[in-house]
Amino acid sequence: MAKLIIDELIDALRCLPGVGPKSAQRMVMHLLERDRNGARQLADKLVTTMDKIRHCAQCRNFTDLEICQMCSSPARDGQSLCVVENPADLIAIEQTGQFRGKYFVLMGTLSPIDGIGPDEIGIDILAARCVDEVKEVILAIGSSVEGEATAHYIAEMIKPRGIEVSRIAQGIPMGGELEYIDAGTLSHALTGRKVI
Numbered sequence: 001m002a003k004l005i006i007d008e009l010i011d012a013l014r015c016l017p018g019v020g021p022k023s024a025q026r027m028v029m030h031l032l033e034r035d036r037n038g039a040r041q042l043a044d045k046l047v048t049t050m051d052k053i054r055h056c057a058q059c060r061n062f063t064d065l066e067i068c069q070m071c072s073s074p075a076r077d078g079q080s081l082c083v084v085e086n087p088a089d090l091i092a093i094e095q096t097g098q099f100r101g102k103y104f105v106l107m108g109t110l111s112p113i114d115g116i117g118p119d120e121i122g123i124d125i126l127a128a129r130c131v132d133e134v135k136e137v138i139l140a141i142g143s144s145v146e147g148e149a150t151a152h153y154i155a156e157m158i159k160p161r162g163i164e165v166s167r168i169a170q171g172i173p174m175g176g177e178l179e180y181i182d183a184g185t186l187s188h189a190l191t192g193r194k195v196i
């Protein structure tokens with residue numbers, strides 16, 4: 001038997017992280033009863049975002065352009081490249097106001113068990129960027145097992161090119177995720193980075 005339209009929407013909402021059947025049902029009832037306009041806008045924004053947003057060809061961050069605004073900004077120092085795990089970490093570092101260089105967003109960490117190898121985190125694109133202009137690479141990667149392995153892998157790849165590689169350390173708790181760390185601590189960690 002064909003599923004009811006409402007049940008299909010409840011199922012679809014469960015693609016969101018942390019949304020189980022109960023909360024999905026609550027969301028659908030709320031939208032149907034109280035905010036049909038909001039729901040239409042949400043549907044419209046979802047389609048537009050999914051159609052238009054892609055990865056920047058240089059830093060892999062989300063953008064609607066071929067090269068994102070940060071990568072093409074002449075105000076950013078292209079000699080210094082900060083490697084982060086995800087866009088939320090990039091935002092966290094930007095909020096410290098300590099870093100004026102450019103970024104590279106891995107969109108994950110190496111995790112062979114989950115089938116995430118160097119290709120999946122854009123190592124080839126990162127390698128291509130570490131040629132002429134870049135003089136310093138800062139690895140702002142969390143200290144989980146995968147984070148450690150990823151930082152090590154990137155450092156080994158970059159060091160032979162004569163580029164200085166440092167790693168933020170101070171004040172970052174073991175297994176800590178950058179996006180949850182306050183700006184003060186993160187700012188400290190950035191200034192106290194160690195050459196590896």
Ligand SMILES: [Zn+2]
Pocket residue numbers: 056057058059060061067068069070071072
């Ligand atoms: Zn970019």
